[in-house]
Amino acid sequence: MKGERKRQAGRFLSGHKVLFKRQRLQATSGTQTEYNIPSTSKCHTETAGFNIHPLFGQDSPGSHRILRPRSEKKGDNYHFEALPIEGNRIVDIVKMLEMWNSVIRGHVKQKPKTCSLPNFVLATEEKWGAAWKCSVKCTKCGFTSPVHKLYSEVHTGKRGPKPASVNLTLQSGLMDTPISNSRARLLMADLDIPPPARNSMQKLTNYVNTKTARLNTLSMREKITEVKSINARGGAMDPNVINVAVDGRYNCITIGHSKKPGQGASQAIALACETNTEHKYILAAVMQNKLCWIGAWMKGKGMQVECPGGHEGCTANLVTEAPLSELDMGRALGTEFALQNVLIKFATTDGDGRAAQGIEESLQYLHPMWKVERLADPTHLAASQFRQCSNAKFSDNMFPGKTKLEKGKFKKILSQDVKARCSLIVKNLLKDHCGNIQELKKRLPKILQATILCYDGDCSKCRVHSVVCNGNLRSNWWIRSMFLAANKFTSLQMEDNDKFILNEILKIRLSEEAIIKTRFNTNTQKCEALNRSLSVSLPKNVNYGRNAMGRLSSTILRNNIGIKGSTEGKANYLGAKLSSKTRHSLTRMENERKYYSQYKNRPAVKKRNLFTRGRKLYSFAKYKQSHSVESGYKKGQLDFQNRAITDNSLEDHSYCQ
Structure with missing residues (x-):
């Protein structure tokens, strides 16, 4: 067999001249024995189980290097001890049937009469990752089958054994889960399946990561072509103009970090979701990555290397000291769109990053006069309005309550109510004027005036200008609002300064600038939803420095083409093939996902959820009236606090005199 001599080079060969000379020199020099060895002996003596060299007699201890156990002769009475069969295995059922058919045919061909009723046992078993190879043996006649592969092979076009x-x-399935190879091995051990080796799993992970990222790139380009065709069928003047929503995600909960300088995150992802169609496909994604395990290991060994690109296999694309920037990621998104001959006219973002500016700068390299208009996300704008109202400094007499804590609770209730009221006003205005911004802007000053008077207790202008308050005693906004009515919040004692502050807070959503920025009612909620999905495949408490892009690509595939399409597409692209029953199960999973997605968007379901939310508010307010709802938690309440630090009172200390 090819390679047999190389693999067994250390095996003892009786009578080998070089080995014979080496052993004689070792024996005469006293390294192995001090016996006088006759040089005329040319025969050798056999003992039970060992071959003794002719240089040594039976009474001589000889050298331990030349003793090898002799293989036992297998006579008719030889008893074969089968390997113990225990635990579970992952096998291909078709390959297993092929193995048994081959074994039975081979047994009948070699032992046609002597063994009419064979008894097969497991002879050898070899692990091949999560798959297995094995051979069987008949305990009656000694027939041994060749080794059969109980798995389907994938032709990768490379040299070496096929995976x-x-x-x-x-590995493709692990990219849609929060667990990595270490936890996967533990899971297989829990199922009583011998887990694969970690090194082999990591090599396959790197291979699948590259293939998945490539497949997702091709899929996103197909979606761009599909959106262009939809624009053309819709009569767009330029089908290449696509509007997007962009949002960023960092692999850290907080921006800063207590243990390292700079930002706490080491990876950042920017997603671009189209807003032209109802599908809201993800058309582009970029990642900034500071993690490189190989570079960190080499630096720990004292080697002078620089990341990114300073050594082979570097996975980082940003230096460690550089900040993660949504502006730079926006430039990368704009470059990707420019390569696909796509122009971005409107980009919806939140108030944190400047991705729209980065897209514009990249597109201007090909189209110098092109402008990208940044639109505001109404959801993030409403959240900003809530925060500013919570942090506003109103007068002490504005809210009911005796203590500062009670006044703070009513202040939070007002912040929630202002956020909900402004959102409802904008929704009704867009519906009444059919998106006519010019007519809508004319009503804003009177709406602001009527809203301020309503909160002050005067509903005289609500019937005409308030949009959401009828001004009646039984159907005004104080009764209609779930936040105000549930907590029995009936009045505000506002001063002129309080009215001015509240007016500025209302302008966050009800000013002309805010209406123009939100006139298309586009948002980044699709990107936020994908970010929540990324929390499964890319949890923030785990660093995937090498294969983060593959996990991101797998999540985008599942979002763009569904559960069945992504799972089956990845398997086909890797060269594997799923069975019909598996495809049927994937179809049912996809149908369930579509059903629940449509179910949550039904008007009746939304209305029921709104009533459920109001009922919970009423139940909590009722419980609070008769019970203490304080948890007793206060950050740092048992820690030592220096009065000089907290109160800034340094006059009593001698060193301040």
Whole structure:
């Protein structure tokens, strides 16, 4: 067999001249024995189980290097001890049937009469990742089958052994879960399946990561072509103009970090979601990555290397000291769109980053006069309005209550109510004027005036200008609002300064600038939803420095083409093939996902959820009236606090004199 001599080079060969000379020199020099060895002996003596060299007699201890156990002769009475069969295995059922058919045919061909009723046992078993190879043996006649592969192979076009399809699909499936190879091995051990080696799993992970990222790139380009065709069928003047919503995600909960300088995050992701169609496909995604395990290991060994790109296999694309920037990621998104001959006219973002500016700068390299208008996200704008109202410094007499804590609770209730009221006003205005911004802007000053008077207790202008308050005693906004009515919040004692502050807070949503920025009612909620999905495949408490892009690509695939399309597409792209029953199960999963997605958007379901939310508010307010709802938690309440630090009172200390 090819390679047999190389693999067994250390095996003792009786009578080998070089080995014979080496042993004689070792024996005469006293390294192994001090016996006088006759040089005329040319025969050798056999003992039970060992071959003794002719240089040594039976009474001589000889050298331990030349003793090898002799293989036992297998006579008719030889009893074969089968390997213990225990635990579970992952096998291909078709390959297993092929193995048994081959074994039975081979047994009948070699032992046609002597063994009419064979008894097969497991002879050898070899692990190939999560797959297995094995051979069987008949305990009656000694027939041994060749080794059979109980898995389907994937032809990768490379030299070497072909990987098993189950190993590739295992890595493809792990990209949609929060667990990595270490936890996958533990899970298989819990199922009593011998887990694969970690090194082999990591190699396949790197391979599947590259293939998945490439497949997602091709899929996103197909979606761009699909959106262009939809624009053309809709009569757009330029089908290449696509509007997007952009949002960023960092792999850290907080921006800062207590243990390292700069930002706390080491990876950042920017997603671009189209807003032209109801599908809201993800058309582009970029990642800034500071993590490189190889570079960190080499630096720990004292090597002078620089990341990114300073050594082979570097996974980082940003230096460690550089900040993660949504502006730079916006430039990368704009470059990707420019390569696909796509122009971005409107980009909806939140108030945190400047991705729209980055897209504009990239597109201007090909189209110098092109402008990208940044639109505001109404959801983030409403959240900003809530925060500013909560932090506003109103007068002490504005809210009911005796203590500062009670006044703070009513202040929070007012912040929630202002946020909900402004959102409802904008929704009704867009519906009444059919999106006519010019007519809508004319009504804003009177709406602001009527809203301020309503909160002050005067509903005389609400019937005409308030939009959401009828001004009646039984159907005004104080009764209609779930936040105010549930907590029995009936009046505000506002001063002129309080009215001015509240007016400025209302302008966050009800000013002309805010209406123009939100006139298309586009938002980044699709990007936020994908960010929540990324919390499954890319949790923030785990660093995937090398294969983060593959996990991101797998999540985008599942969002763009569904559960069945992504799972089956990844398997086909890797060279594997899913069975019909598996495809049927994936179809049911996809149908369930579509059903629940449509179910949550039904008007009746939304209305029921709104009533459920109001009922919970009433129940909590009722419980609060008769019970203490304080948890007793206060940050740092048992820690030592220096009065000089907290109160800034340094006059009593001698060093301040």
